[in-house]
Amino acid sequence: MDQISNISQLFAAQKYKLTPQREAIVNILLDNEKDHLSVEEVYMLVKNSYPHLGLATVYRTLELLCELHIVEKMNFGDGVARYDLRGNDHSHMHHHLICSVCGRLEEIKDDWLVELEKRVEREYGFNVTDHRLDFKGTYDTCKRTGCKKEKANKAVS
Amino acid sequence: MDQISNISQLFAAQKYKLTPQREAIVNILLDNEKDHLSVEEVYMLVKNSYPHLGLATVYRTLELLCELHIVEKMNFGDGVARYDLRGNDHSHMHHHLICSVCGRLEEIKDDWLVELEKRVEREYGFNVTDHRLDFKGTYDTCKRTGCKKEKANKAVS
DNA sequence: GTGACTGCAAATGGTTTGCACAAAA
């Protein structure tokens, strides 16, 4: 099954409607799966295919997608919320590399924390349902070439 | 050397002054090392010992402490920035457990990621300077007793 | 006196909300 009909089912299951606006927004997210778009960025992109769309609808739709565990709301410290599509099983199984030279944000599509989560359960009596792992640093290639920083880094973590 | 004179030296090294306001703020942070205070919380607490203090000064001081790597600015998704004292070596060596039942935020004062950082370097050519690891879930004790959720959880990660 | 620092109030900017209208069930 393709992703959009999969998502359509999730909407239906909770008695939500997949309106044209919502579908347009979901499509933008699917088309930019690699990125971590902000609300404003989604808004700009959707405007191309749906010029009449209101900003509030983007906010409300992304919140809804969050509730349905289709996307994940994250904050990388640049002052705006960013949204990340979850996998097909709606799990959270990736980590981030954030380069402080070029500003790139790469995903590691793998779960390296299985063992550590067992350790948390064992040593702290804490049952993990979700996690977040970001690495901040620099790519070796960036360090060598000294490529320019793309955007201001408010350095929040 | 105690912490406050240590911090005092860091200020002096960068030609910053440790004013009474700044010292009062730092003391609040030291007194509440376990917590992750928001600006508003720091403001309220400092008001007890320094009633005349302005909110903007708290913002400016915390930003300064961030720049000196004395504290770390973090965002746990509740809409406000929170600040965490770094260790004496000003490294970032701890992880977080966030309970979605009781809202507690516990620190794991240990660095479990040494091996993974080597792996990132090896497999991605990425040199890690800092990281962030949060686990979200529930304490076994919370699950059993069903203790009440302390605060609204905007579920941002 | 010059430069760093503070307090206050105003401005900023991302996000939320109230409400009237539109579409769907």
Next chain:
DNA sequence: TTTTGTGCAAACCATTTGCAGTCAC
């Protein structure tokens, strides 16, 4: 026709900034 969703504008609220006054060297 009752419910759900949308667009617009206003409200909200954490944070930042401009500025005049204060303090330290």
